[in-house]
Structures are given as structure tokens and as C-alpha cells.
Amino acid sequence: MKNITVLAGGVGGARFVRGLLSRLAAAYPADTPSGSSVAVTVVANTGDDMWLNGLRVCPDLDTLMYTLGGGIAEEQGWGRAGESRRTSAEIAAYGRGWDWFTLGDLDLATHIVRSELLREGATLSQATEFLCRRWRPGARLLPMSDQPVETHVKLAAAADEHAAGDLVHFEEWWVRYRAGVPAAGFVQVGLDSATAAPGVVEAILEADAVIVPPSNPVVSVGTILAVPGIGEAVRATAAPVVGVSPIIGGAAVRGMADACLAAIGVPATAAGVGFHYGARNRGGLLDGWLVDTADADAVPQLEEAGIRAAAVPLWMTDVPATTAMAAAALELVPAPAPS
Ligand code: GDP
Ligand code: CA
Numbered sequence: 001m002k003n004i005t006v007l008a009g010g011v012g013g014a015r016f017v018r019g020l021l022s023r024l025a026a027a028y029p030a031d032t033p034s035g036s037s038v039a040v041t042v043v044a045n046t047g048d049d050m051w052l053n054g055l056r057v058c059p060d061l062d063t064l065m066y067t068l069g070g071g072i073a074e075e076q077g078w079g080r081a082g083e084s085r086r087t088s089a090e091i092a093a094y095g096r097g098w099d100w101f102t103l104g105d106l107d108l109a110t111h112i113v114r115s116e117l118l119r120e121g122a123t124l125s126q127a128t129e130f131l132c133r134r135w136r137p138g139a140r141l142l143p144m145s146d147q148p149v150e151t152h153v154k155l156a157a158a159a160d161e162h163a164a165g166d167l168v169h170f171e172e173w174w175v176r177y178r179a180g181v182p183a184a185g186f187v188q189v190g191l192d193s194a195t196a197a198p199g200v201v202e203a204i205l206e207a208d209a210v211i212v213p214p215s216n217p218v219v220s221v222g223t224i225l226a227v228p229g230i231g232e233a234v235r236a237t238a239a240p241v242v243g244v245s246p247i248i249g250g251a252a253v254r255g256m257a258d259a260c261l262a263a264i265g266v267p268a269t270a271a272g273v274g275f276h277y278g279a280r281n282r283g284g285l286l287d288g289w290l291v292d293t294a295d296a297d298a299v300p301q302l303e304e305a306g307i308r309a310a311a312v313p314l315w316m317t318d319v320p321a322t323t324a325m326a327a328a329a330l331e332l333v334p335a336p337a338p339s
Contacts, residue, residue, distance in 0.1 A: 001028065001038050001208045001209070001330075001335055002037070002038060002039065002208055003038065003039050003040075003041065003203070003206060003207045003208050004020070004024070004038055004039070004040050004041070004207060004208065004209045004210075004211060005040075005041045005042075005043065005203045005204050005207040005209075005210050005211070005239075006020065006040065006041070006042045006043070006139075006210075006211045006212075006213055007043050007210070007211075007212055007213075007215070007221055007224045007225070007230075007234075008042050008043065008044055008045065008060070008064060008213050008215055008220070009044075009045045009060050009215035009216050009219070009220025009221065010045075010048070010059055010060040010063035010064070010077075010078060010215075010220070011063055011067075011077040011078055011254070011255070012213060012214045012215045012216065012220070012246055012253075012254075012316075013042070013044070013045075013060070013063075013064065013213045013214075013215040013220065014063045014064045014066075014067035014068065014072070015067065015077075015316045015322055016211075016213035016214055016215075016244060016316065016322060016325070016326065017040065017042055017064065017067075017068060017139060017213065018067055018068055018319060018322060019316065019319060019321075019322025019323045019324075019325055019326040020040060020211070020213075020326040020329075021034055021035075021036065021040060021068070021138050021139060022319055022322070022323040022326070023323045023324075023326040023327045023330065024036035024038045024040065024326075026323070027327070027330075033136060033138060034138035034139065035138070039139075039140065040138070040139035040140070041139065041140045041142060041199070041203040041207075042064055042137075042139050042140065042141050042142065043142050043143075043144055043200050043203065043204070043224055043230070044058075044060050044061045044064055044141060044142065044143055044144060044224075045060045045144060045215070045219075045220040045221070045223050045224050046058055046060065046061065046124065046143045046144055046145060046148075046149060047144075047149055047150060047151035047170065047188060047219060047220075047223035047224075048060055048150075048151065048170055048171060048174075048219070049061075049148065049150060050150060050169055050171060052097055052098060052101065052103065052111075053091055053096060053097045053103070054115065055103075055108070055111035055112060055114075055115045056111060056114050056115045056118055056124075057103070057111050058114065058124070058128075058143070059078065059171070060220065061128055061141065061143060062078075062107070062110060063077070063078045064137065064141055065110075065128075065131060065132060065135045065137055065141060066078075066079070066080060066135070068135070068137030068138055068139060068141075069132075069134075069135030069136055069137045070135075071135065077254070079104055079107055080104055080106040080107050082106070083104035083105065083106050083107065084104065084105045084106070085102055085104055085105065086105055087103070087105050087108055088102045088103050088104070088105075091103075098171075098172070098176070100172075100175055100176040101171060101175050101176070110131060113127075113130075113131065114127045114128075114131060117130055123146040123197075123198075124143045124145075124146045124197070125142060125143055125146050125197045125198055125199075128141055128142070128143055129141075140199075140203075142197050142198075142199055142200050142203065143197050144196065144197060144200060144223070144224045144227050144230060145194040145195060145196060145197050145200075145227050146195075146197045146198075147190060147193060147194040147195065148189075148190050148194075149188050149189070149190040149191050149194045149223070149227065150169060150170070150188070150189045150190060151169075151170035151186055151187070151188055151189075151219050151223055152167040152168060152169055152170060152186070152187045152188075152189050153167065153168055153169075153170055153172075153173040153183045153185075153186055153187075153263075154166075154167055154183065154184040154185045154186070154187060155167075155168060155173070155181055155182075155183065155184065156181070156182040156183060156184040157181055157182055159177060159181045165184070167187060167189075170186070170219060174219075174256070178256065179256035179259035179260070180259075182259075182262075182263070183259065183260070183262075183263035184263065185263060185264070186218065186219060186222075186260075186263065186264070188223055188226055191226055191227065191228075194227055194228065195227070195228060195229060196227050196228070196229040196230050196233075200227075200229075200230060200233075201229050201230065201233045204230070204233040204234055204237050204239075205233050205236065205237050205238075207237060207239040208239055208335040209239050209240055209241075209242065209330060209333075209335050210234060210237055210239050210240070210241045210242070211241075211242055211243070211244070211329055212241065212242070212243035212244065212277065212285070212286070213243075213244055214244045214245060214246035214253070214314065214316070215246060216246065216255070216257045216260060217246065217257070217260075217261065217266070217273050217276060217277070218257070218260035218261060218263070218264055218266075219260050222264075225285075231285075234285055235280070235285065238336070239335060240287040240288065240333035240334070240335055240336075241280060241285055241286055241287050241288075241333075242286070242287060242288040242289070242290070242329050242330075242332050242333050243274070243277055243285075243286050243288070243289050243290070244289075244290045244314060244325065244329055245270040245273055245274065245289065245290060245291045245292060245295065245314060246273065247261075247268055247269060247270050247272070247273055247295075248270065248292040248294055248295065248314055248315070249292065249294040249295065250268060250269050251268065252268065253314075253315065253316075261273070261276075269295070269298070270289075270291035270292065270295035270298050271291070271295070271298035271301055271302060274286065274289040274291070274298070274302050274305075274307055274309070275302075275305060277289070278307075279305050279306030279307045280306075281306045282305070282306050284307075286307050287307070287308060287333045288307065288308040288309065288310075288329075288332035288333040289302055289307045289308070289309050290309070290310055290311075290312060290314065290325070290328055290329055290332060291309060291310075291311050291314070292311065292312070292313060292314040292315070293311045293312065293313055293314075295311060296311035298311075299311055308332055308333055309332075310328065310332055312324070312325065312328040313325070
């Protein structure tokens with residue numbers, strides 16, 4: 001085992017990768033910055049990105065960077081530890097921006113530096129690499145694309161100044177409305193002209209294992225897979241593709257992923273999401289799918305559908321629990337021996 005590639009959203013993806021790095025450091029110890037001889041590449045969803053107050057904000061990349069770099073507000077799951085909100089309050093006093101989307105003072109520095117680099121002509125990949133020199137996340141962090149691809153939600157009902165049928169930015173639906181306004185669907189604005197960022201397709205094709213962590217299947221993993229070339233690479237790679245269920249006992253563990261699944265007609269169950277990704281040997285993506293022990297009933301159905309499955313505890317309550325989950329994911333479908 002030399003290379004592992006993970007397709008990640010924000011909080012669920014970041015916590016899983018932290019456990020994965022801890023597992024690899026224990027199983028494949030080496031004198032490298034990550035503590036392991038296995039290189040991890042994280043392909044991050046950038047569908048939640050936006051320009052806000054003149055700054056490029058990349059919520060999932062930053063959650064990954066802060067979580068893996070030791071700067072995350074742990075309980076909250078996103079944003080910086082020890083954060084304050086003085087600048088946001090000042091911006092709100094001017095009546096600018098989104099008063100329901102707070103940018104913390106420390107976090108703003110990241111957005112300012114990123115925006116400066118982008119304005120100087122850097123790509124998002126280059127800006128991300130630059131920011132990671134400070135945070136040293138222990139994994140290579142790649143945006144899914146260097147072109148802007150922004151998820152918008154088609155509202156199925158009116159809300160405030162929006163009529164039914166309007167498209168709003170994903171963050172407005174998610175943060176302002178807490179996904180409480182029914183969604184008729186999701187549109188990735190910019191997808192048609194987007195390409196996978198440099199290194200992404202190679203990282204998937206050359207991996208010894210590809211992992212789909214317990215990230216939102218629709219607006220995190222689904223968006224990554226929709227980028228031209230990425231879904232195709234996941235289907236084509238010789239590496240086993242193993243996923244971890246973000247749904248336990250019929251509910252999203254945190255957040256409102258069930259509202260996203262409802263919008264695309266996928267049952268919010270561990271098996272439902274596994275079938276949504278589908279079995280690789282039947283045109284889908286997955287060789288293996290881990291479900292929680294509460295969903296052990298789904299294992300025989302998944303296996304019958306051609307997906308190797310196992311039930312293990314999937315609550316990422318702390319790093320040791322998440323390390324054990326990562327170990328189970330790596331063991332579910334072992335990588336083929338090198339030829
Ligand atoms: P986001 O971009 O911050 O929303 O994060 P992700 O897309 O990476 O992951 C969000 C999903 O992670 C949520 O919808 C949950 O279903 C899932 N999740 C969060 N915590 C846990 C956990 O402890 N265990 C499992 N299995 N899933 C989790
Ligand atoms: Ca996200």
C-alpha cells in the first residue's frame with residue numbers, strides 16, 4: 001500500500017481522514033511529516049465555495065485543512081478554535097454580505113490570503129497548496145476543480161424574497177434555511193466548463209485504494225463525482241473503492257443530509273446510499289460499503305447486490321473510534337497484491 005485517495009466534503013470527510021492518517025501512521029510507520037509511508041490525497045468538494053464580501057470562501061477545503069492541521073473548533077466541526085466575530089459584526093453594521101453566514105476573524109485571514117493569491121493569478125490548487133504550507137495537514141489536499149463549480153438549490157417552495165423554482169446558493173439553503181425549505185433539485189453552476197484539478201484523475205487512477213468517507217452523498221461526494229473525468233476515473237481505477245455510510249439508523253448523524261437525499265429520491269438509509277452509489281461490478285462505484293452496527297440488517301442485501309459489506313461502529317466520536325473505522329474500511333476490500 002502506497003497511495004490512498006479520498007473524495008471528501010467538509011466535517012464528515014475531515015474527521016474520517018484524521019482517523020485514516022492515524023491508522024496509517026500506526027500500520028505503516030515512517031519518518032515522514034504524516035508519520036506514515038502511505039501518501040494520502042484528499043480530493044475536496046468545492047461546490048460550496050462562494051464569493052462573500054469580496055473574498056473567496058471554500059468551506060470544505062478549510063474544514064479539511066483546519067481539522068487535519070490542528071486548528072479546528074472541535075465541537076462545532078468547522079471554523080477555527082478560539083474564534084471571534086468582531087469583523088463580521090462590523091460588516092453587518094454596514095448591511096453588507098450575508099448576516100446568516102458568519103466569517104470568524106481568524107478564518108477571514110485564510111479567505112483574505114486565498115483571495116489575494118487568486119487575484120494574483122494563482123489557481124485554487126496553488127492557493128490551497130500555499131495555505132497548506134502553514135497547516136501541514138499530513139495529506140495532499142486537492143480541490144476537485146480549479147474552475148468555480150457552485151452548487152445551487154432549486155427551491156420547491158417560496159421563502160423570504162425567493163419564489164418557488166428560484167435557484168439559491170447551496171449555503172443559503174443549508175445555513176439560512178437549515179435545509180428546511182424543500183428542494184426540487186441541485187444544479188452545479190459551472191460544471192460544464194470545469195475540469196478536474198491537476199493531479200486529481202491521476203490520484204484516483206494510481207491509488208491502491210479509493211475511499212468514499214462518510215460525507216454528504218449528494219452535495220459533497222455527488223458534486224465531486226460530477227466533475228468531468230472524476231466519476232469516470234473512479235469507475236476505471238484498478239484500486240478497490242470502499243465507502244463508509246454517512247447514515248446511521250436511518251438518519252444523518254449530524255447536519256441535514258437526509259434533506260439532500262430526499263430531494264433526489266434516495267432513501268436516507270445506509271443501504272439506500274450504498275445502492276445509490278451502486279456496485280462496481282454492476283455499473284456503479286463501490287466494491288465495498290461499511291455500515292454501522294445499527295444497520296447490520298443491510299449487509300446481506302448489499303452483498304446480494306454485489307457490494308462487499310460489513311457492519312462496524314461508525315460514530316466518529318473521537319480519533320480512536322475513527323481510527324478503528326478507517327482500519328475496517330481498509331480491511332473490507334484489500335488492495336490487490338502488486339504484480
Ligand atoms: P460537510 O461538507 O461539512 O457537510 O461535511 P461532509 O459532506 O464531509 O459530511 C457530512 C456528513 O457526515 C453528514 O451528512 C453526516 O451524515 C456524516 N457524518 C457526520 N458525523 C458522522 C459520524 O460520526 N459518523 C458517520 N458515519 N457519519 C457522520
Ligand atoms: Ca460542505
